[in-house]
Amino acid sequence: MRLGRVIGRVWSTVKSRQFEGRKLLVIQPISADGKDTGQEFVAADAIGAGAGETIYWCRGKEAALAFLPDQVCSDATVVGIVDSIHTGKG
Amino acid sequence: MRLGRVIGRVWSTVKSRQFEGRKLLVIQPISADGKDTGQEFVAADAIGAGAGETIYWCRGKEAALAFLPDQVCSDATVVGIVDSIHTGKG
Amino acid sequence: MRLGRVIGRVWSTVKSRQFEGRKLLVIQPISADGKDTGQEFVAADAIGAGAGETIYWCRGKEAALAFLPDQVCSDATVVGIVDSIHTGKG
Amino acid sequence: MRLGRVIGRVWSTVKSRQFEGRKLLVIQPISADGKDTGQEFVAADAIGAGAGETIYWCRGKEAALAFLPDQVCSDATVVGIVDSIHTGKG
Amino acid sequence: MRLGRVIGRVWSTVKSRQFEGRKLLVIQPISADGKDTGQEFVAADAIGAGAGETIYWCRGKEAALAFLPDQVCSDATVVGIVDSIHTGKG
Numbered sequence: 126m127r128l129g130r131v132i133g134r135v136w137s138t139v140k141s142r143q144f145e146g147r148k149l150l151v152i153q154p155i156s157a158d159g160k161d162t163g164q165e166f167v168a169a170d171a172i173g174a175g176a177g178e179t180i181y182w183c184r185g186k187e188a189a190l191a192f193l194p195d196q197v198c199s200d201a202t203v204v205g206i207v208d209s210i211h212t213g214k215g
Numbered sequence: 216m217r218l219g220r221v222i223g224r225v226w227s228t229v230k231s232r233q234f235e236g237r238k239l240l241v242i243q244p245i246s247a248d249g250k251d252t253g254q255e256f257v258a259a260d261a262i263g264a265g266a267g268e269t270i271y272w273c274r275g276k277e278a279a280l281a282f283l284p285d286q287v288c289s290d291a292t293v294v295g296i297v298d299s300i301h302t303g304k305g
Numbered sequence: 306m307r308l309g310r311v312i313g314r315v316w317s318t319v320k321s322r323q324f325e326g327r328k329l330l331v332i333q334p335i336s337a338d339g340k341d342t343g344q345e346f347v348a349a350d351a352i353g354a355g356a357g358e359t360i361y362w363c364r365g366k367e368a369a370l371a372f373l374p375d376q377v378c379s380d381a382t383v384v385g386i387v388d389s390i391h392t393g394k395g
Numbered sequence: 396m397r398l399g400r401v402i403g404r405v406w407s408t409v410k411s412r413q414f415e416g417r418k419l420l421v422i423q424p425i426s427a428d429g430k431d432t433g434q435e436f437v438a439a440d441a442i443g444a445g446a447g448e449t450i451y452w453c454r455g456k457e458a459a460l461a462f463l464p465d466q467v468c469s470d471a472t473v474v475g476i477v478d479s480i481h482t483g484k485g
Numbered sequence: 486m487r488l489g490r491v492i493g494r495v496w497s498t499v500k501s502r503q504f505e506g507r508k509l510l511v512i513q514p515i516s517a518d519g520k521d522t523g524q525e526f527v528a529a530d531a532i533g534a535g536a537g538e539t540i541y542w543c544r545g546k547e548a549a550l551a552f553l554p555d556q557v558c559s560d561a562t563v564v565g566i567v568d569s570i571h572t573g574k575g
Contacts, residue, residue, distance in 0.1 A: 196280060204411040229353070364545075
């Protein structure tokens with residue numbers, strides 16, 4: 126899983142019916158110390174994350190597993206909100 | 216899912232029979248503010264997207280899920296057309 | 306799917322039995338306007354592509370789906386030969 | 396699989412229920428000679444690894460397989476602790 | 486599939502039980518003309534490759550398929566030894 130911050134939303138009328146009723150978030154990937162680390166992208170929300178929150182997300186087949194038993198063709202899904210991170214770096 | 220813009224089409228006669236009748240689009244990946252961000256690629260179309268439209272696409276196994284119950288060996292599929300994006304950046 | 310050009314073949318005696326009788330091609334990834342874009346790699350051939358042809362290939366689980374009902378542990382498979390590409394770029 | 400070093404943990408209350416009771420580690424990817432090689436990320440722990448240990452982890456669908464028969468939407472899982480590495484380099 | 490050269494081994498006592506009895510190799514990715522092309526990594530061995538041999542490996546779900554009917558959470562598996570490569574380049 127990767128760390129990220131919720132920075133926005135995407136609205137979409139024409140879409141795969143598997144995405145009906147799913148919230149689509151714009152995510153900025155970040156490092157463990159909160160720095161931006163790459164290109165923002167669109168993720169489906171599995172847990173109710175909101176703007177500004179630090180989250181972790183998974184990708185690939187696992188991103189779809191998060192919605193079981195529903196079949197959702199998501200390749201990036203927000204699966205948790207971070208309370209705190211402790212690392213031994215620095 | 217990643218954001219992209221439809222910039223073209225691919226025509227192909229000899230192909231896996233799983234692609235029969237599927238439209239193949241050339242997609243330019245873009246950022247949330249519309250800038251080109253990488254190499255263009257070929258995606259299967261699951262929703263009827265057309266030239267110039269801003270779309271989001273998924274990759275990997277999820278790209279194939281978009282065509283269920285059909286089995287299609289697509290690793291990149293256009294799954295939605297973007298109406299609008301709001302981000303807190305800038 | 307990504308675009309590529311067939312630039313060679315690999316011969317291999319000791320291999321996973323799932324690859325028995327499969328042709329292995331060396332593929333150079335290219336852009337929509339035919340420029341080399343990355344490292345060459347080895348792909349299984351699902352359609353009968355030959356040297357010099359422009360093809361598109363898929364990767365990941367989808368690369369294996371191309372051989373159904375056979376189970377082949379390929380992570381990169383040539384699934385179509387390109388007749389022509391039209392893009393609005395340039 | 397890739398090599399890494401456990402450098403921290405993530406605490407998270409709101410998360411996919413598939414992650415209930417799973418330990419989340421912060422992993423620094425490293426090379427065979429122990430140098431940092433990329434961005435740290437979050438992995439689920441399948442074997443009981445602790446801070447400072449050199450581990451190897453797998454990603455993608457395989458990261459979820461490590462928890463079978465449980466269904467866990469992890470895309471990065473620590474699957475082994477390294478005792479020693481021998482390479483012919485250098 | 487990607488080309489690589491076997492440059493070492495990893496020994497590991499604490500590991501996912503799916504890896505019991507599997508040989509873990511350190512692989513240096515190489516190009517078709519034998520040059521190093523990226524970071525070394527750890528792969529499971531499905532065919533009996535040894536030190537110094539040029540091999541090709543697959544990744545993702547396909548890396549796990551190579552061990553069927555066994556379920557092994559490998560995301561990188563050596564699936565063939567290269568006898569020779571012919572490319573039209575150079």
